[in-house]
Amino acid sequence: MKTKFCITLIFIGALASTARAQSNDDPTARKLYLDFGGSVGLFIPYDQAKGQKTLTGSNAMTTLQLNYHQNYFAKLQFGQTTVNFKSQSNFGAVNSLIDAKANSTNLGLNIGYQHSFGRWQPFILAGAGASFIDVPATSFSQSTNTVNYTTFSGTYLYINAGGGVNYKISKSFILFLEGQGSTIPNLPNKSSTHLSGISAMIGIKAPL
Numbered sequence: 001m002k003t004k005f006c007i008t009l010i011f012i013g014a015l016a017s018t019a020r021a022q023s024n025d026d027p028t029a030r031k032l033y034l035d036f037g038g039s040v041g042l043f044i045p046y047d048q049a050k051g052q053k054t055l056t057g058s059n060a061m062t063t064l065q066l067n068y069h070q071n072y073f074a075k076l077q078f079g080q081t082t083v084n085f086k087s088q089s090n091f092g093a094v095n096s097l098i099d100a101k102a103n104s105t106n107l108g109l110n111i112g113y114q115h116s117f118g119r120w121q122p123f124i125l126a127g128a129g130a131s132f133i134d135v136p137a138t139s140f141s142q143s144t145n146t147v148n149y150t151t152f153s154g155t156y157l158y159i160n161a162g163g164g165v166n167y168k169i170s171k172s173f174i175l176f177l178e179g180q181g182s183t184i185p186n187l188p189n190k191s192s193t194h195l196s197g198i199s200a201m202i203g204i205k206a207p208l
Helices: 002-022
Strands: 031-043 057-068 072-091 094-113 120-142 144-167 173-183 195-206
Touching: 002 173, 031 173, 057 195, 072 120, 072 195, 094 144
Parallel strands: none
Antiparallel strands: 031 057, 031 195, 057 072, 072 094, 094 120, 120 144, 144 173, 173 195
């Protein structure tokens, strides 16, 4: 549901910003300008389980970026990472197997640098923020001989860095490819922590 919400925000923002951009001169010629956009892509965790099929997931992100002289920028990003989750636990004679999804909703601020070569504009960025995670979990009650299935939730520091390239399609649209490496350093190192990894994304944005 959160992923669908992110994608909806991307399209609504793109339509609004396009209408505004078409009524003005090229916004990127200003000293300061904003662009709004979003991206979707593939997520691959760092901590893969040995001997098991590679875990993969998805990433959806909405961004609002403040640009200064076309070279420096600060980007606010809001998105969700979802990854396949498998966990097996043994409680005496009872075995428990979970095959589900884990996700983190991330809100962060990045600082970056970009440089134009005609229509192409490579960029690098780094930042931090908050990650709100939801991961399946199990516990065993000896008094009732019951395995309880719950969701572990928490808020943790989120750190990311990456780079990519913008391609200016027109005054109103910019297509971009971006790769980000992200980590949640204080999350306990268990099988439920496959939420640190590499994202490869494609997206579109429009200057405001």
